[in-house]
Amino acid sequence: MLASERDQLKAEIFKMAKKHDQHRSGLIPVLQHVQNVSRHISPEAMQDIAEAFKIHPVEVQGVVSFYSFLSTEKKGKFIVRLCRTISCDMAGKEAVANQLENELGIEFGETTDDGMFTLEFTNCLGMCDQGPAMLVNEDIHTKVTPETVADIIDNYRNRFGAHVTQGEHA
Amino acid sequence: MSKTDKKLVIFSDIDVEKALKSALQKSRPDLINEVRDSGLKGRGGAGFPTAVKWNLAAAAQGDRKFVICNADEGEPGTFKDRLLLTDYADQLVAGMVLAGYAVGAKEGIIYLRAEYAYIRKDLEATLEKMRGKKLLGKKIAGKDNFEFDVHIHMGSGAYICGEETALIESLEGHRGEPRNRPPFPVTVGYLGCPTSVNNVETFITVLHIVEKGAKWFKSYGTEKSTGTKLFSVSGDCDKPGVYELPMGISIKKLLETVGGEDAKAVQVGGASGTCVPRKDFDRVIAYEDVSTGGSIIVFGPFRDMLEVAVNFMEFFCDESCGQCTPCRLGTETLLEGLDMLDEGKCSLKYLRELCSLGETMQVSSKCGLGQSAPNAFLSIVENFKSEIFDSRCTCR
Ligand SMILES: Cc1cc2nc3c(=O)[nH]c(=O)nc-3n(C[C@H](O)[C@H](O)[C@H](O)COP(=O)(O)O)c2cc1C
Ligand code: SF4
Ligand code: FES
Numbered sequence: 001m002l003a004s005e006r007d008q009l010k011a012e013i014f015k016m017a018k019k020h021d022q023h024r025s026g027l028i029p030v031l032q033h034v035q036n037v038s039r040h041i042s043p044e045a046m047q048d049i050a051e052a053f054k055i056h057p058v059e060v061q062g063v064v065s066f067y068s069f070l071s072t073e074k075k076g077k078f079i080v081r082l083c084r085t086i087s088c089d090m091a092g093k094e095a096v097a098n099q100l101e102n103e104l105g106i107e108f109g110e111t112t113d114d115g116m117f118t119l120e121f122t123n124c125l126g127m128c129d130q131g132p133a134m135l136v137n138e139d140i141h142t143k144v145t146p147e148t149v150a151d152i153i154d155n156y157r158n159r160f161g162a163h164v165t166q167g168e169h170a
Numbered sequence: 171m172s173k174t175d176k177k178l179v180i181f182s183d184i185d186v187e188k189a190l191k192s193a194l195q196k197s198r199p200d201l202i203n204e205v206r207d208s209g210l211k212g213r214g215g216a217g218f219p220t221a222v223k224w225n226l227a228a229a230a231q232g233d234r235k236f237v238i239c240n241a242d243e244g245e246p247g248t249f250k251d252r253l254l255l256t257d258y259a260d261q262l263v264a265g266m267v268l269a270g271y272a273v274g275a276k277e278g279i280i281y282l283r284a285e286y287a288y289i290r291k292d293l294e295a296t297l298e299k300m301r302g303k304k305l306l307g308k309k310i311a312g313k314d315n316f317e318f319d320v321h322i323h324m325g326s327g328a329y330i331c332g333e334e335t336a337l338i339e340s341l342e343g344h345r346g347e348p349r350n351r352p353p354f355p356v357t358v359g360y361l362g363c364p365t366s367v368n369n370v371e372t373f374i375t376v377l378h379i380v381e382k383g384a385k386w387f388k389s390y391g392t393e394k395s396t397g398t399k400l401f402s403v404s405g406d407c408d409k410p411g412v413y414e415l416p417m418g419i420s421i422k423k424l425l426e427t428v429g430g431e432d433a434k435a436v437q438v439g440g441a442s443g444t445c446v447p448r449k450d451f452d453r454v455i456a457y458e459d460v461s462t463g464g465s466i467i468v469f470g471p472f473r474d475m476l477e478v479a480v481n482f483m484e485f486f487c488d489e490s491c492g493q494c495t496p497c498r499l500g501t502e503t504l505l506e507g508l509d510m511l512d513e514g515k516c517s518l519k520y521l522r523e524l525c526s527l528g529e530t531m532q533v534s535s536k537c538g539l540g541q542s543a544p545n546a547f548l549s550i551v552e553n554f555k556s557e558i559f560d561s562r563c564t565c566r
Binding site for chain 1: 243244245246247248249251252283284285286287288323324325326327328329340341342343344345346361402403404405406410411412437441467473477478481482484485488489491
């Protein structure tokens with residue numbers, strides 16, 4: 001991360017923390033924000049966040065490691081989360097999983113080299129009557145099939161390609 | 171939309187603004203008494219009487235109190251809260267206002283699971299609309315000394331945060347690790363203040379009860395399980411979806427309703443629930459028999475029940491918060507045992523040991539996750555032992 005980027009993020013962190021009166025209840029909203037803008041929570045960010053809330057960085061790390069939507073590793077621009085829980089499993093998630101790996105050329109738990117996609121399994125998404133279900137960032141996709149999955153992925157690829165901005169490539 | 175043709179209670183028509191305003195004309199005790207008389211029990215799974223919880227929170231000492239809506243819906247096979255949050259959000263918020271009025275809280279929080287982030291925008295719009303109509307904020311419905319507002323707090327991906335004390339830990343900026351109880355949240359909850367945590371469906375049901383009467387509500391259901399309940403039905407059936415059905419319905423009848431008559435087993439209550447085999451389909455869904463927060467998963471005649479058990483146990487291994495040993499190690503040991511069964515390498519003696527480990531977990535785990543994690547394992551092993559052994563014989 002560029003020094004100026006870190007400074008900018010730090011300023012945002014401090015501003016948000018202040019909005020929460022530096023109370024710990026503001027910690028997770030801040031972490032969510034950092035995750036959103038920089039796609040992970042770096043050691044530097046954790047230090048800044050700890051400073052903003054006047055707690056030890058280890059405390060921050062403990063929280064980050066607990067939640068599956070927060071991460072210390074940099075994620076792709078799009079995080080694909082396929083439901084692996086029972087109803088989606090019975091509805092054929094295995095074939096979808098296989099095709100996702102083929103389309104993206106990575107395995108579950110990995111991120112594509114261009115930093116576009118991260119592929120993950122997740123637990124029940126609350127769409128069990130319309131499985132297999134899949135989240136891409138905040139969008140929900142239901143009744144996904146091995147055939148439709150390629151289109152869904154392409155769609156995100158194109159959408160991003162249309163407005164690539166400087167410095168957004170990993 | 172829901173698959174229910176008949177609109178019984180939760181899906182019955184209601185003028186939200188009118189219902190809320192007339193409910194607020196009642197005295198606090200009268201409002202809670204109406205809920206008490208209805209016999210309503212919490213719809214989030216644990217089935218604690220709602221009026222008792224509200225009375226405790228109302229009686230607790232504290233200048234600041236909270237009402238929290240548990241919208242962390244993460245139990246495998248449950249999606250009725252998602253439907254309510256999407257299509258009935260105004261009713262939910264009105265129900266929360268009534269809770270705030272009843273217990274004396276000014277602040278409400280909706281804890282919305284991260285996976286439902288796509289619902290947030292509409293939910294915010296509903297809150298804003300209700301503020302505009304003065305159904306949220308200061309002097310609600312013209313009552314001088316009553317104010318209440320709601321904000322949304324996003325979860326970050328952890329099933330355990332549906333457990334109410336873990337939820338509160340998470341709200342306070344900590345790892346979502348369940349607390350020791352007592353003290354219960356009604357006395358020491360969010361930020362140490364008296365807090366009532368209720369399920370989405372519970373709030374909505376209260377709104378209908380207060381508007382239409384406890385007697386009307388009790389005309390549905392059984393004596394111990396009054397009213398209707400939403401069921402999230404998925405798996406091997408013709409018509410999966412959300413159904414509103416009276417409590418006390420038999421599993422057989424439910425399967426007829428959803429087109430799953432040929433099922434060989436039904437999982438009632440999600441991964442934490444029990445697996446009911448065909449021979450027991452006369453059992454009824456109610457707090458006094460097979461209890462559920464709403465999850466119904468249908469297994470057709472060709473399902474491999476061992477695979478089902480493995481999927482559930484993987485879920486618990488993944489979602490255990492790891493705070494206490496029986497749950498953290500127990501779930502892993504049971505999963506290993508299932509793998510051994512799958513490979514045809516598990517002796518009956520060891521299987522018995524695993525079952526007794528499961529029973530130990532039920533009594534010694536700190537929270538509901540570890541206490542219920544072995545349920546599916548135990549009921550599947552008990553009911554499908556011969557199927558499992560016959561299909562995994564290594565000597566063939
Ligand atoms: C592991 C675990 C997960 C839970 N998840 C939820 C949930 O997602 N939604 C919910 O309303 N209650 C959930 N509960 C139950 C809550 O702890 C609590 O009892 C409930 O929110 C109270 O609301 P009610 O009385 O209206 O049912 C869960 C409990 C446990 C042990
Ligand atoms: S039972 Fe499991 S989830 Fe509950 S506190 Fe113990 S380890 Fe955590
Ligand atoms: S099991 Fe996949 S959404 Fe519920």
